Amino acid sequence: MKKVRIAIAGASGRMGRMLIETTLKAADAELVAAFDQPGSPFIGKDAGELVSQPCGVAITTDVAAGLAKADCLIDFTRPEGTLHHLELAKAASCGMVIGTTGFSAEGKAAIAAAAESIPVVFAPNMAIGVNAVFKLLEVAARILSEGYDVEVIEAHHRLKIDAPSGTALRMGEVVARELGRDLETCAIYGREGVTGERDAQTIGFSTIRGGDIVGDHTVLFAGIGERIEITHKSSSRMPYASGSLRAARFIAGRKAGLFDMQDVLGLK
Numbered sequence: 394m395k396k397v398r399i400a401i402a403g404a405s406g407r408m409g410r411m412l413i414e415t416t417l418k419a420a421d422a423e424l425v426a427a428f429d430q431p432g433s434p435f436i437g438k439d440a441g442e443l444v445s446q447p448c449g450v451a452i453t454t455d456v457a458a459g460l461a462k463a464d465c466l467i468d469f470t471r472p473e474g475t476l477h478h479l480e481l482a483k484a485a486s487c488g489m490v491i492g493t494t495g496f497s498a499e500g501k502a503a504i505a506a507a508a509e510s511i512p513v514v515f516a517p518n519m520a521i522g523v524n525a526v527f528k529l530l531e532v533a534a535r536i537l538s539e540g541y542d543v544e545v546i547e548a549h550h551r552l553k554i555d556a557p558s559g560t561a562l563r564m565g566e567v568v569a570r571e572l573g574r575d576l577e578t579c580a581i582y583g584r585e586g587v588t589g590e591r592d593a594q595t596i597g598f599s600t601i602r603g604g605d606i607v608g609d610h611t612v613l614f615a616g617i618g619e620r621i622e623i624t625h626k627s628s629s630r631m632p633y634a635s636g637s638l639r640a641a642r643f644i645a646g647r648k649a650g651l652f653d654m655q656d657v658l659g660l661k
């Protein structure tokens with residue numbers, strides 16, 4: 394069996410560590426490179442030591458050299474880091490799985506442009522369960538298209554830097570698309586003061602940040618006399634990592650193209 398050769402960016406981050414652990418456990422994947430930013434105390438250390446499983450792959454800042462050995466870079470960092478790595482991946486003809494959230498429209502356009510020459514899976518949530526929820530939301534939105542107010546509520550740990558979460562925004566996009574609305578114009582991000590009555594066409598977002606919450610998302614369809622809530626709760630980052638490896642296997646052998654987890658899971 395040919396193993397998919399994996400490089401991991403943001404190695405010492407929360408997702409980086411989970412990705413290292415998951416890659417080292419996978420029979421059909423091989424960790425070939427791990428990157429951290431210059432100044433990281435982990436540079437030069439064995440990446441496997443981060444998860445108590447030394448593996449002989451040192452954490453480095455030399456992304457170009459690492460990508461020359463890899464089939465796929467899995468990147469859960471920050472938009473500016475991911476976009477820099479994207480250029481290096483293009484130069485190395487290396488595929489990318491991008492889990493980073495919080496991109497501007499320009500950042501997303503740069504990812505789409507790069508995917509014309511390398512294969513890229515770009516998804517705000519790699520967990521199978523969340524991607525199943527995206528499908529459930531399509532059905533719910535179609536059935537509840539009249540008379541139900543839509544609100545998206547998300548909760549994450551205190552260290553998360555972007556809001557609303559990428560997943561919450563995608564949930565809003567899924568519902569808006571089914572309802573024939575444009576999320577750009579119908580989204581309301583939080584409310585304060587004298588807001589006036591709710592506009593039925595809007596989709597509201599509420600954000601909670603605290604403690605070590607891994608990631609909770611609820612879409613509420615609030616009608617008169619009843620309400621429907623579709624909720625996903627993460628209790629571990631493991632499903633994000635195993636989904637990412639599934640995405641890496643999906644792009645192995647592909648020449649180019651922009652995909653998301655719905656493509657990887659055959660849900661389109």
Ligand SMILES: NC(=O)C1=CN([C@@H]2O[C@H](COP(=O)(O)OP(=O)(O)OC[C@H]3O[C@@H](n4cnc5c(N)ncnc54)[C@H](OP(=O)(O)O)[C@@H]3O)[C@@H](O)[C@H]2O)C=CC1
Pocket residue numbers: 402403404405406407408409429430433469470471473474475491492493494495516517518519520559633
């Ligand atoms: N799609 C999905 O399924 C999921 C997506 N995410 C997203 O992944 C991203 C990372 O999350 P998480 O692991 O919790 O974050 P962490 O802050 O724990 O880790 C981020 C890592 O990226 C590094 N980093 C930061 N800036 C740069 C840069 N400019 N260039 C290179 N490396 C950089 C950090 O290094 P340093 O410590 O030195 O700053 C750190 O190692 C977030 O955008 C989050 O929303 C998270 C979970 C699931």
Ligand SMILES: O=C(O)C1=N[C@H](C(=O)O)C[C@H](O)C1
Pocket residue numbers: 494517518549553557558559560561607608609
């Ligand atoms: O930062 C996180 O932790 C997470 N980020 C992703 C998002 O913004 O949707 C996915 C997951 O919710 C965890």
